[in-house]
Amino acid sequence: MIPKTEKIWMDGAFVKWDDAQVHVLTHSLHYGLGVFEGIRCYETSEGPTIFKLDDHIERLFDSAHIFLLEIPFTRQEIKKAVVETVRVNRLKECYIRPLVYIGYGAMGLYPKDNPIKVAIAAWSWGAYLGEEGLEKGIRVKISSFIRGHVNANMTRGKVCGYYVNSQLAKKEAVLSGYDEALLLDTAGFVSEGSGENIFIVRNGLIKTTPLTSILEGITRNSIIEIARDENFRVEERRFTRDEVYISDEAFFTGTAAEITPIREVDERIIGDGNPGRITKKLQSIYFDCVKGRNKKYESWLTRV
Numbered sequence: 420m421i422p423k424t425e426k427i428w429m430d431g432a433f434v435k436w437d438d439a440q441v442h443v444l445t446h447s448l449h450y451g452l453g454v455f456e457g458i459r460c461y462e463t464s465e466g467p468t469i470f471k472l473d474d475h476i477e478r479l480f481d482s483a484h485i486f487l488l489e490i491p492f493t494r495q496e497i498k499k500a501v502v503e504t505v506r507v508n509r510l511k512e513c514y515i516r517p518l519v520y521i522g523y524g525a526m527g528l529y530p531k532d533n534p535i536k537v538a539i540a541a542w543s544w545g546a547y548l549g550e551e552g553l554e555k556g557i558r559v560k561i562s563s564f565i566r567g568h569v570n571a572n573m574t575r576g577k578v579c580g581y582y583v584n585s586q587l588a589k590k591e592a593v594l595s596g597y598d599e600a601l602l603l604d605t606a607g608f609v610s611e612g613s614g615e616n617i618f619i620v621r622n623g624l625i626k627t628t629p630l631t632s633i634l635e636g637i638t639r640n641s642i643i644e645i646a647r648d649e650n651f652r653v654e655e656r657r658f659t660r661d662e663v664y665i666s667d668e669a670f671f672t673g674t675a676a677e678i679t680p681i682r683e684v685d686e687r688i689i690g691d692g693n694p695g696r697i698t699k700k701l702q703s704i705y706f707d708c709v710k711g712r713n714k715k716y717e718s719w720l721t722r723v
């Protein structure tokens with residue numbers, strides 16, 4: 420159970436957590452079309468601080484644009500509401516979930532006049548793949564489910580319905596005794612985790628999948644920038660599952676997952692089975708950065 424907070428922002432006003440209800444005929448609940456974001460706020464010496472708020476709100480509007488959903492608020496209004504949601508709940512550190520969905524009205528696949536609704540909730544959410552996962556790395560399984568074709572599932576939009584595929588993969592992995600799934604794309608190349616992007620390191624070269632079959636992760640972009648600033652070579656180039664097997668290091672990135680090392684894929688030990696040197700370095704810079712301890716990336720932070 421996620422811990423309750425006091426209030427949730429719904430369509431322009433705060434309501435009590437327990438009153439944040441929708442009708443059972445809410446359109447998105449039936450057909451899966453809604454777009455959302457996942458944002459983290461960290462405790463820093465200057466109070467709660469939201470990581471890359473502008474980028475998340477931009478992606479939320481891009482997602483809405485792709486799926487022809489008209490958000491009845493401006494970017495500025497949504498940004499302000501996100502900050503307010505953290506503030507009114509007096510949260511120091513939290514995960515923030517803005518959701519845009521199609522409300523109650525007509526049923527069927529062309530809900531022309533149904534209202535477009537927006538909700539923003541925040542709650543404390545610890546390490547997505549466990550504290551131990553962050554520290555020691557996780558065990559991953561290549562999924563038997565693939566990431567949908569780019570013309571079936573859009574890749575640049577963070578859309579609710581896509582996560583049906585992610586849940587199939589995640590359930591399969593967990594029920595088989597792994598921590599997370601890694602999905603291949605329709606051509607057979609590595610795409611991404613159920614809710615994370617992937618990086619591998621081999622002979623000092625860092626590789627991550629190109630934007631053809633993945634969500635453009637905001638954490639991914641941050642890690643590419645940090646790694647290049649640290650003078651590492653980073654290539655956005657597709658790779659195969661066996662290249663992951665023989666990589667020296669591998670890790671997942673995501674707002675929820677942060678930087679989670681991968682220590683094993685399909686029973687193949689990655690490197691020596693411990694988080695690698697480059698992974699640990701990037702992870703530590705990332706945490707310094709989100710926690711406001713690295714002044715170089717201060718422009719990525721929004722104080723609450």
Ligand code: PPE
Nearest residue numbers: 457613614615616634636637638673674675
């Ligand atoms: N790929 C997918 C499919 C994905 O869902 C996420 C985030 C990412 C990549 C990484 O994107 P970014 O967070 O911008 O670095 N997944 C979100 C949802 C997790 C959930 O279980 O809910 C997240 O991390 O917030």
